Amino acid sequence: MCDGIAVAKSEFSIELVERCGLASVLHDRGGEAEYRFLYRDRRPRLPVWRDGRIEIVRWGNGRGESRFLPRTGWTWLTTVEEGGWRNANAVPVDIPAAVILDKGVWIRVRQGIRGLVVPDERGVAVAYVVCEPAGHYYRVMTRNDRTPVLIGEKI
Amino acid sequence: MSHEGAPACGFKADWIRDRIGGRRLALALEIAATAEGLRAALENGGAIRKACAIGEDRACVGKIACGGKIACGGKNCAAGLTCSLVHATFLFMKSVELVGHIDADCFYVSAERVRDPFLAGKPVGVLGNQGACVIAKSYEMKRAGVGTGTPIWDAVARCPDGIYLKRDFRWYEVLSRKMLEVVREWSPRVEYYSIDEFFFSAVLTRERGTFQEIAEGIRDAIQERVGVPATVGLARSRTLAKLISDSAKPFGARVVADADAERELLADRPVTEITGISGRRETRLAAWGVRTCLDLALADRRLVRSLLTATGEALWWELNGDPVRSIEPRRPSHKALSRGGSLGGAASSDPVVIHAWLVRNLERLIEELRYHQVVTGRLTVWVSYRDGRSGVGQTDLAAPTDLFDRLLDSARPCLRSAWIRGAVATRMHLIAERLIPRSSRPLGLFDPPDDRARAIADLKERVNNRIGRFALRSAATLPLNGIYADSANGYDICDVRGKMCF
Incomplete structure (x- = not known):
């Protein structure tokens, strides 16, 4: 699974930062600033690549904002592949994560993770992190049997 | 004249x-x-x-x-x-001429930073084969109290902002060999001691300048051409050179070639900093008041020999500036070969799984025997268990061999001796000794012809060389499919060949 992600500060334009009010999620790690997006945040959000640019969208439906979407922040890859989201106008997206957080462990990812963006009944974009069963190494590392689908790599 | x-x-x-x-x-x-x-x-x-x-x-x-x-x-x-x-x-x-020692600074982390500048300056930990323990940490993570061998859960508690990575020994070997190339340009004799350590003879020449300039030159060349920070120590012996490079970390270059400076250095360092002195040896020395490296250097040589045998005496000579251990540009032939390690998350008390590990380790061992073109006359299986117990089984083969079926027939009874019913096995090692060149192996009078078995072994090697390691493997390893599914498990630190030690 994935409890959060971090993205280097330099990845986002000033315009995006100001428009989305990202100053509150700015943190420092080793002297370098990064934006952290956590599922436990009061308003969980995720950056996604959409139409060639980064957008910040709501992460999941954990607080029940939508009556129709699943009340979670993740979806199985098999569900996506089997067409479980076909009738919801879902769009696959890349999530530009540099580091992911899983059960307290920050793990470096090279190219980001897979996600899915779906509109809720009010047309608000909602992102879900796409997951698959974790491999042996990832399971030992995080004690989690689910891993986000990483772009171009496996852990 | x-x-x-x-x-x-x-x-x-x-x-x-x-x-x-x-x-x-x-x-x-x-x-x-x-x-x-x-x-x-x-x-x-x-x-x-x-x-x-x-x-x-x-x-x-x-x-x-x-x-x-x-x-x-x-x-x-x-x-x-x-x-x-x-x-x-x-x-x-x-x-x-002095002896030089080069030690890359937090090598695995530095190697990761070479290909991923995002990690620069951040607390970074590289995890071991099973993802359970930190095997290398950056100085930032070390400052937070994380040491080598720390379980990841303790590491996360001590350094919540730490970033963790999966090890990649193929990449580390690439950089290690690049470092070796650089050092060889500076020295006629270089020993590939470990993946991140080298010994070399530092000889004064007009072009290279003083010893201090040589040390700094090698360090800077490695940084510039490989991208890995390293520390260089020069001294009269290997043991001193290693202590000096340890004392100069990180990114240091230090020469200590006179007796007074050596004594000053040795006085500051506990005797356990000498490779090979810990545990029982440390206790034996402590009983005689030997606690620092200088204590050991000043101790009576005969006493040291009686406490630590000839190996300890060699250290004594080395600490006193007399080089006993020469630099070995080529690795001498192996006296023994071994394969194995932690079973990590696949630790089990299930005999089928333990047997699968035996077969996996045996196949890896046979690869090594074939690479070195030797056959083994003795096989040892060692298993340790979660409750602290361990078991050993050993057998002498009637005729030395490197063939899978015969070695497995010998390994099974060894495993039976080493197996403890109900206990969770956490580590296993297979050790092949009494190695002799395959070309000169003695043939048993009553051995069946092995043409068929050898043809199968050759075919297996060819398939795996072409398609990928372990593409063709024994079906007995099926319980470990999760291990084989991860390609990173196909290359371990011990697969980096030519180094003197693990």
Whole structure:
């Protein structure tokens, strides 16, 4: 699974930062600033690549904002592949994560993770992190049997 | 006495005078007068030193000087050297040659940073084969209290902002061999000690400058061409050089070549910092008040030998500036080969799973036997368990072999001896000893012909070389499919060949 992600500060334009009010999620790690997006945040959000640019969208439906979407922040890859989201106008997206957080462990990812963006009944974009069963190494590392689908790599 | 012989070896009298001063000039010139002899002596420097060091007393060098034969068989005398010249050369070489030690700074983390600048300056930990323990950490993570071997859950508690990575020994080997290339450009004799450590002979030449310039030059060249920060230590012996590089980390370059400076360094360092001294040896030394490296250097040599055997005595000589352990540019033949390690998350008490690990380790061991073109006459299986117990099984083979079926037939009873019913096995090692070259293996009178088995082994090797390691493997390893599914498990630190130690 994935409890959060971090993205280097330099990845986002000033315009995006100001428009989305990202100053509150700015943190420092080793002297370098990064934006952290956590599922436990009061308003969980995720950056996604959409139409060639980064957008910040709501992460999941954990607080029940939508009556129709699943009340979670993740979806199985098999569900996506089997067409479980076909009738919801879902769009696959890349999530530009540099580091992911899983059960307290920050793990470096090279190219980001897979996600899915779906509109809720009010047309608000909602992102879900796409997951698959974790491999042996990832399971030992995080004690989690689910891993986000990483772009171009496996852990 | 002519100086004309000197240029053949790259030395000139003025240059020698500048470097080593007048005290030894006469000796140096005597040697330089016989260029051929000097060249031979330099080439055989290791042998001369060894000959001097293996003697029971230090008068050995004197014996050589007064006409005694060199213990290694008089090879150097045959090269045209008189014994007094050998003695002179020995002293001369101590003036113009030191032992260097290079140790990459937090190597695995530095290697990751070479290909991923995002990690620079951040607390980073590289996890081991099973993802359970930190095997390398950046200085930022070390400051937070995370040490090598710390379980990831403890590490996360101590350093919540730490970033963790999966190890990639293929990449680390690429950088390690690049470092080796750089060091070889600086030294005629380099020992590939481990994936991130090298010993080398540092010889004064006009082009390279002083010893300090050599140390800094190698360090900077590695940083520039490989991108990995390293620390270089130069001293009169390997043991001293290693202690010095340890003391100069990170990104240091330090030369300690005189006795006073050595003593100052040794006084500050606990004796456990010497490779090979810990646990029981530490306890034995502590009983005699030996706690620092200097205590050990100043202790009575015979006492050290009685406490730590000949290995300890060798350390004693080395600490006192007498190089006993020579630099080995080529790895000597293996006396034993072994494969195995932690079972990590696949630790189990299930006999089928434990047997699968046995087969996996055996297949890896056979790869190694075939690579080195040797067969084994003795097989040992060692298993340790979560409750602290361990078991061993050993068998001598009727005829040395490297064939899978025969080795497995021998390994199974060993595993039966090592197996403890109901206990969770956490580590396993297979050790092959009594190695002999495959070409000279003795054939048993009553052994069945092995043409078929050998053809299968050859085919298996060819398939795996072409398609990928473990593409063709025993079905007994099926319970470990999760391990095989991760390609990173197909290459381990012990698969990096040619190094002296693990």
